[in-house]
Amino acid sequence: MPARRSTLRRSSLAIALLAATALGSYGLGHGAFAEDVSKPPVGAGQVLPDFTELASRVKPAVVTVLSDLAPGAATDDSDSSGGDQGAGPDQGGGGPQASPFPFPLPFPFNMMPQGPGGGGMQGQRPQMVEAAGSGFIIDEDGTVVTNNHVVQGAKTVTVTLADGTKLPATVIGRDPSTDVAVLRIKADHKLPFIELGDSSKVKTGQWVVAMGNPFGLGGTVTAGIVSAEGRDIGDGPYDSFLQVDAPINKGNSGGPLFDQSGQVVGMNTAILSPSGGSVGIGFSIPSNTVKSVVAQIEKVGHVTRGFLGVSAQSVDASMSQALRLPGDGKGPLNGALVAAVEPNSPAQKAGLQPGDVIESVNGTVIHNPRDLAVEIAGIVPGDKAALDIIRNGKAEDISAQVAELKTRVANNAQNQQPNAHRGGVGLALAPLTPSLRDQLSVPDGTDGAVVAQVVPNSPADQAGLQQGDVVLGVNSSNVGSPDQAAQAIRQAIKTNGNALALRILRNGQPIFVAVTPKTAG
Secondary structure (H helix, E strand, O other), X not given: OOOEEEEOOOOOOEEEEOOEOOOOOOOOOOOOOOOEOOOOOOOOOOOOOOOHHHHHHHHHHEEEEEEEEOOOHHHXXXXXXXXXXXXXXXXXXXXOOOOOOOOOOOOOOOOOXXXXXXXXXXXXXXXXXXXXXXXXXXXXXXXXXXXXXHXXXXXXXXXXXXXXXXXXXXXXXEEOOOOEEEEEEOOOOOOOEOOEOOHHHOXXXXXXXXXXXXXXXXXXXXXXEEEEEEEOOOOOOOXXXXXXOOOOOOOOOOOEEEOOOOXXXXXXXXXXXXXXXXXXXXXXXXXXXXXXXXHHHHHHOOOOOEXXXXXXXXXXXXXXXXXXXXXOXXXXXOOEEEEEEOOOOHHHHHOOOOOOEEEEEOOEEOOOHHHHHHHHHOOOOOOEEEEEEEEOOEEEEEEEEOEEOOOOOOOOOOOOOOOOOEOOOOEEEEEOOHHHHHHOOOOOOOOOEEEEEEOOOOHHHHOOOOOOOEEEEEOOEEOOOHHHHHHHHHXXXXXXXXXXXXXXXXXXXXXXXXXXXXXXX
């Protein structure tokens, strides 16, 4: 299973998904009969916790997962099916579509067979690569969970129990979008297991214990606290990790994160590190996410997610003012601003429109587009989603019947510089000719006006508008030509001189941009 590393867009540090390599045998104790090893011990806890009893109790259910990979299979852990599960902008309401793990993923600890001289012999037929991560047993019949990247691309998978017993494993199913995989092993006796707990009860500051196979050292136990909840590290469309400072390293991938009662509250999957080793910033998939994925994989062999069919973006103060959103100006702005609605989608059938702000789904507050993507994805296709929205400054309720998420193909566009027609906030607009439509990859049937020039230091320039943007609408009104766009801009400034919202198409992605004129007129 390939090691995973990635570079954060906001940092020079690396996110490394934690697969490592098998370095030896594992003799770590014996679980000879089935028992629920997650039940809490009798007795009061200490002010400074002692984890010896917990570690001995849960260790029999923690395993090493060995993957045999063809040479070269470990150099890249991307999965072409990953995008199928993603909540891209026109699916669940998230930002631009991204593969679950869009970064280069080197494999620094492979055990490539060597020639007599210590290196691979030139001309010798390539042999298999063996690598290892972690996992844990969740029922007495041998269901094992681990990370998808631990077993992805594996020709064979072997699970090593705490007593050193090696058993062949079958991959029941994988979900690249959440990086969860489900395996099955068979033993001649019932196996010790641990329970998946309720990660919604996890609080920042509580003690947690990580176990696994870092750098091939199986059965390693480390402790720390939960540093933060709901972390989005840019790896996938449903990121909502637990951040922990318990030392975890390559090879801990797929291993459990325990609370003090011995229940699993997370699955270790990534670290933030400049060196590849632990610096006290690790990330775990919440156990509730793991439970949902495991239940679906065991039932139908794959994960099904809900689909709404909107492209959405966050709401900032300027956009809130431009769209006349209610609020008292206190605290962060909530909601996901609908920038586009996919034709024939559940969103269109329900009557959602560009400019609507979705504030809650089935009673759950939506803080940003990622929240919208996660909530919609968790709805069973065919079920209803009750949406609380703001439209033209007024609250409305909309019910949408969620469909099943399918593969999407994103449009790619190129910026171009057409001729000008003067607008009113520092824009020069040009007609959307057939030639420009092709150059900018504007879909047939989409009307608008092309931004030919942006006046330096103008309100449009300060708002970030660019040559090649296609203006599709002003506030909630559609525009089909430069004249219509200019007229709508003048009317919007006259009505609400403080701000206006332009709906544009940029690089194939519809978004809203808030423009604050310096003067009305």
